[in-house]
Amino acid sequence: MPEQEIKGSTRLCGLIGNPVRHTFSPQIHNTLADLTGQDLVYTAFPVENPEGLDAAVRGAFELGILGMNVTVPYKQDVMKSLVGIDPAAERIGAVNTLVRTENGYKGYNTDYVGLRRALEDKGISLKGKNVVLVGAGGAARSAAILCAEEGAECLAILNRTVEKAQSLCDAVAAHYDKIKLLPFDLQKAGSLPLDAYIVIQCTNVGLYPKVQETPVSDPAFIRKAEAVYDLIYTPEETRFMKLCKEYGIPAWNGMDMLLWQGVSSFELWTGAQVTAAQAEIVKKKLRKVLKERQ
Numbered sequence: 001m002p003e004q005e006i007k008g009s010t011r012l013c014g015l016i017g018n019p020v021r022h023t024f025s026p027q028i029h030n031t032l033a034d035l036t037g038q039d040l041v042y043t044a045f046p047v048e049n050p051e052g053l054d055a056a057v058r059g060a061f062e063l064g065i066l067g068m069n070v071t072v073p074y075k076q077d078v079m080k081s082l083v084g085i086d087p088a089a090e091r092i093g094a095v096n097t098l099v100r101t102e103n104g105y106k107g108y109n110t111d112y113v114g115l116r117r118a119l120e121d122k123g124i125s126l127k128g129k130n131v132v133l134v135g136a137g138g139a140a141r142s143a144a145i146l147c148a149e150e151g152a153e154c155l156a157i158l159n160r161t162v163e164k165a166q167s168l169c170d171a172v173a174a175h176y177d178k179i180k181l182l183p184f185d186l187q188k189a190g191s192l193p194l195d196a197y198i199v200i201q202c203t204n205v206g207l208y209p210k211v212q213e214t215p216v217s218d219p220a221f222i223r224k225a226e227a228v229y230d231l232i233y234t235p236e237e238t239r240f241m242k243l244c245k246e247y248g249i250p251a252w253n254g255m256d257m258l259l260w261q262g263v264s265s266f267e268l269w270t271g272a273q274v275t276a277a278q279a280e281i282v283k284k285k286l287r288k289v290l291k292e293r294q
């Protein structure tokens with residue numbers, strides 16, 4: 001529960017999606033509100049009927065809701081209900097944050113910002129680098145646009161369903177002409193014709209409770225990685241991360257991306273600047289909540 005008293009002046013932010021029961025966003029935003037002294041509370045709203053999505057967004061606006069996060073399955077569909085879309089979110093083709101304007105909500109993608117910030121914090125620069133994305137779903141889309149934006153030299157997208165890797169490469173190519181793109185079959189990862197790459201693991205393989213699974217285990221692929229960022233944060237160390245570390249390759253989980261996407265949404269809604277010390281407190285809280293859930 002937020003520590004601050006809820007008053008007539010208290011602003012509301014929330015999450016729409018389905019399901020929303022297991023989200024960590026209320027813990028992130030209510031902690032940030034307490035730490036930054038914002039008169040704001042955050043809760044989750046399940047939108048069970050997809051046909052009700054537009055009415056939910058319009059209703060939220062009429063009720064004065066300051067901002068919303070959007071999660072599965074509405075990150076694309078919600079774009080139809082907005083008055084504007086940030087250019088990066090437009091290129092990604094998905095929105096996870098709605099920011100109140102005079103006439104309606106404007107959409108942003110803070111997953112993208114969260115991943116950028118998380119990589120920066122680890123000292124990982126994508127500029128001029130070879131990058132391998134493992135996966136070609138929604139999260140990989142944000143990661144792929146980030147790679148192109150940050151000036152990666154070559155982006156290989158490895159996916160179980162190669163057609164989806166191809167279609168994500170096509171989506172990147174539609175906006176960026178410099179980056180070299182390589183769709184590739186995940187099952188043949190060991191024969192990828194690329195060296196010295198940063199791996200961003202974007203599948204849900206290895207996610208709790210199926211912690212023994214890994215999207216790739218071929219040493220021929222793992223040995224050529226320079227650093228690995230796994231978007232999964234439950235468990236704290238995935239089997240894939242463990243395998244990479246056995247070869248001396250630094251590997252991190254997706255906790256910081258989760259944290260920074262939340263911080264970025266909060267800053268967009270409130271105009272507050274979250275300090276590194278405050279973010280660290282939120283991270284500790286997230287770790288505690290994650291441990292309690294497992």
Ligand code: NAP
Pocket residue numbers: 111114134135136137138139140159160161164186202203204205207215231232233254255257258259261
């Ligand atoms: P998604 O759109 O459903 O995509 C799932 C991806 O995983 C697809 O590429 C899919 O391949 C692949 N996949 C699923 N099962 C597989 C299997 N058995 N073998 C090989 N590949 C398999 O999901 P998403 O929204 O992108 O999310 C992916 C992961 O990222 C989740 O674990 C999510 O929790 C995490 N995530 C983390 C953050 C964060 O803040 N850290 C943010 C967003 C997402 P096919 O195309 O072949 O089906």
